[in-house]
Amino acid sequence: MTLKLLISLALLALAGIGLYHTHKSLPPGISYRGPIAPLIDPVLLSDITQHHADGSETRHHEIFDEVFRLVGQAERFVLLDMFLFNSTKPEGVAHRPLAEQLTDTLLARKKARPDLKIIVISDPLNTMYGGTASPWFEALRKAGITVVETSLTPLRDSNPAWSAIWRACCQWLGNNPRGGWLDNALGNHPVTLRSYLALPNFKANHRKLLVVDDGPELRAVVTSANPHDGSSRHSNLGLSFAGPAVMDVLKSERAVLAMSGADTSIIDARIDHHGKKKPANGNPGDLVAVLTESAIRDAALTMIQSAGTGDRLDLAVFYLSHRKVVEALLAAKARGAELRVLLDANNEAFGHDKSGIPNRQVAMELHKAGVPVRWCYTRGEQCHSKLLTLTPEKGNTRILLGSANFTRRNLDDLNLETNVWISVAEASPVAQKAARFFDLQWQLGPDNDPVMSLPYEAWADESRLRYWRYRIMEASGLSTF
Template identity: 75%
Template sequence: MTLKLLIALFFLLLAGIGLYHTNKPLPAGISYRGTPSPLENPVLLTDVTRHHTDGTETLDHEIFDEVLRLIGSAEKFVLVDMFLYNSTQPEGAAHRPLAKQLTEALLARKQARPEIAMIVISDPLNTMYGGSRSPWFEALREAGITVVETRLPPLRDSNPAWSSLWRPCCQWLGNDPDGGWLSNALGNRLVTVRSYLALLNFKANHRKLLVVDQGSRLRGLVTSANPHDGSSRHGNIGLSFTGKAVADLLKSEQAVLAMSGADTSAVDRWITIAENRKAPVADSRTAAPDTGRVMVLTESAIRDKALDMIDRAGPGDHLDLAVFYLSHRGIVDSLLEAHLRGAILRVLLDANNEAFGHSKSGVPNRQAALELHRAGASVRWCNTRGEQCHSKLLMLRPEQGHIEILLGSANFTRRNLDDLNLETNVWLSLASSAAPAAKAVHFFNEQWRLGPGNDPVMSLPYEAWADDSRVRYWRYRIMEFTGLSTF
C-alpha cells in the first residue's frame, strides 16, 4: 500500500509540475504588442529559389545580403537575434556559408569600430544546450562582442510530458562542452547525454531579427531567415524599416536579455534614443500620401493579430497564407470559417517531405491541408528540391482599403503562437500600390501561379502531396495537443 501511495504521489507531483510550468506567468516583456506606428522607409526582402524544367535552379536571395550590408554600415550599435546560427548542412547541393559570413561581418565591423556596441542573441541549440562549443560564438566573444545564449527554462513548457520530469531530475546537472561522447546532430563536436535530455523540451528562441544604427536613427529588420548554412537555399521573407517601431523591437529584445540574466544597458540607451527621435516633418505642399502603419508583435500577440485578420476577411476579400508549418487548431478553424463566409482563401504550404537531407512524413501540413481541401479551399504545395518553403506570410487584401501583411519568424503552430517559443513578427497596413505591398503580392502570386507546364515550376497542385491517412491525421492532432513534436 505504501509503494502504491508513493507512486501515486510521484505522478501527482509530476502532474503538478507540468500544470504549473505550462500555465505559469510569463517573464516580463514576453508576449509583447507594440504600438501601431508610422511605417518609415520600408524595404521588403525576399529569398526565392526557382527550379527550372532543365534541372537547373536560380537563387534570387536578398535577405542576408541586406543583413551584411547593414552591419557593415553601422557605426555605434548592432543587435542580432537569430535562432539557427551554425554551419551544419546536408550533402549534395552547394550551400551559402551564412554562419561564417555573418560572423566575419560582425568581426570586421568591430575591428573597424572598436567602440561599437554589439550584442548577439541566439538559441542554446547551437551549442547543444551547453554540451558543445560554437566556433562562431567563441570568435565573437574573443573580439569583445557580447553573445547571449537565451535562457529557456523561464518560458512555459511546450512538452510537459517530458519537461515535468526533466525539471526536477536533470536541469540541475548543467552541461560540459568538453565532456561529450555522443555524435552531434549540429556539428562534428561530440556532446553529452544531457544535451539530448535538454533538447527534448522542444522549446526555442525562434526569433530572427537585426537592429543597427543609421546615423541618428535606428533600422530594424524582421525575417523568417536564419544564418544557417543548411537553410541558405530556403524561401524566406523579411521587412526592414525605421521609425518608432524599432524602439518596440528593442523593448521586446530587452525582455529576452533580462530573462537570460544579461546586461540590458546598451539596449536601454538605444530605446531612449529611438523613442525621443522626432519624425521628419513633411511639407504640407509636397506631402506624400499615408505610407502605412507598422506594429511589432511577439509570441501570442502574433496569434491574436493573425486571428483578427482572418476573422475580418469577408465575402470577396482575398486571404493569402504562405507558411512552413500550419497546425494551430484555432488558425485552421478560423481559415475554414473565412472560406465558408466567402473569403477568397489561398494556402501555400511546404509539403514537409524533407528537412536537411532527411525524409519526413508530411506531418502536420498535409493533415491541415486535408481539412482545408475537403472544405473546398484552394491549397498548393511549394515545389522544393531539398530546400524548404520557409516563409511565414499572411496577407489580407480587402475589396476596399489597405492591404494588411503579417510576417516574421512565427510558424502557425501551437508552439510558435501560444507563448511557448520566442517569436517576432511585424504587422503592416498600407496601400496596395505601395512598393512593399506590391512586392509581397508578387512574391505570393509568382509561387501560386507558376505550376507544372511553366518554367520555372514554383508550386504543385494539392494532389501532388495529398494524404488522407486517418492514422497520420490523428497523429498530427495528438502531437499538436500534447507538444510531443518538433513543430
C-alpha cells in the first residue's frame, strides 16, 4: 500500500510539474508584437539551389553574402542571434563552410575595430547542451566577443511528457564539456549522458537575425537561414531593412539576453541612442512589424482568414502542422481564395532518412480539399524557407517571413522565433522578388530544367495510421517538429 501511495504521489507531482511548465507565464519581453512602422530601404534576400536534368546543381545564395558584407563594414555594434552555428554536415556533398566564414568575418572585424561591440546569441544545441565545446564560440570569446548560449529553462515546455521528468531529476546536474564518453549525433566530439537527457526537451532559440550599424543608422536582417555548413544548400529567404522597426528587433533580443542572465547594457545603449532619432522617410504605404513567437501565429491567421474570392495565398514552408493554420487554409479555399502550397517532403535531413511526418499528412488534407500542393525537388538539402504571401485583389501585398515554421512548437510560445510582417505595393521590388522566388520553386518537373518541384503524387502518403500519428505528435510535443 505504501509503495502504491508513493508511486501515485510521484506521478501526481510529475503531472503538476508538467502542467505548470506548459502554462506558466512567459519571461518578460517574449512573444513580442512590434508596432506597425514605416518600412525603410527593404531588400529581399534569397537562397535557391537548382537541380538540372543532367544531374548538376546551381546555387544562387545571397543571404550570408549580405550578412558578411554588413558585419565587415560595422563600426560600433553587431548583434547576431542564430540557431545553428556549427560545421556539422553529411559526407559526400560539397557544402559552404558557413560557420567558419562567419567566425572569421567577426574576428577580422573585431581585430580591425577593437572597440566594436559584438554580441553573438545562439542555441545550446551547438554544444549539445554543455556536453561539448564549440571551437567557433571559443575563438569568439578569446577575441573579446560576447557569446551567449540561450537559457531555455525559463521557457514553457513543449514536450511535458519528458520535460517533467527532466526537471525533477536531471536539470540540476549541469554538464561537462570535457567529460564526454558517448558518440555525438551532432558532431565529432563525445558528449555526456546529460546532453542526451536534455535533448528530448525539444525546444530551442530558433531565431536567425542580425542587427548592425550601417552608417549612422542601424540595419537588421531577419531570415530563415542558419550559419551551419550542413544547411548551406537549403532554400531560404531573408529581409534586410532599416528604420524604426530595427528597434523592435533589439527590444525582442534584449528579452533573450535578460532571460539568459546576460548583460543587456550594450543593447540598452543602442536602444536609447537610436530610439530618439527621427526615422528616415520610406515609400508611403510600405509597412513592417517585427513579431516573435505567438504573435507570428496571429499574423499568419489574420492573413489567411482575410483571403477570399479574387485573393491569392502562397505558402512555402519547411514544416506545416499547426492545426489552426491548416484549418484556416481549408476555410480560405472554401471561401474561394486561390491557394498554392509548396512543402518540403520531409524525406531526409543531413543525410538521414525521415518519415515524411508531418508535411505529407497535412498535404493529404489539403489535396483532398482541392488545394494545389507541390513538393520542393531536393537532393539532400531542404526547402527551408518560411514564406506566406497574400496578394489581394485590391490593395498591398502582405508578406510574412522569418524563422518560424508553421507548427505548434514554433507558433505557440514554446520556441523562440522572429519573423517580419510587411505590407508593400504589388509592383514593389520586394513583392516582385517574393513572387519570383515562389514561382520559380513552383515550376513543375521533370520536363522543365531546372527541376524545382514535383506533383503531390510524387510523395503522397495517405496512410490514416501515419496521419493520426502526426496528430498525436503535434498535440503532445513528442516530436522534433
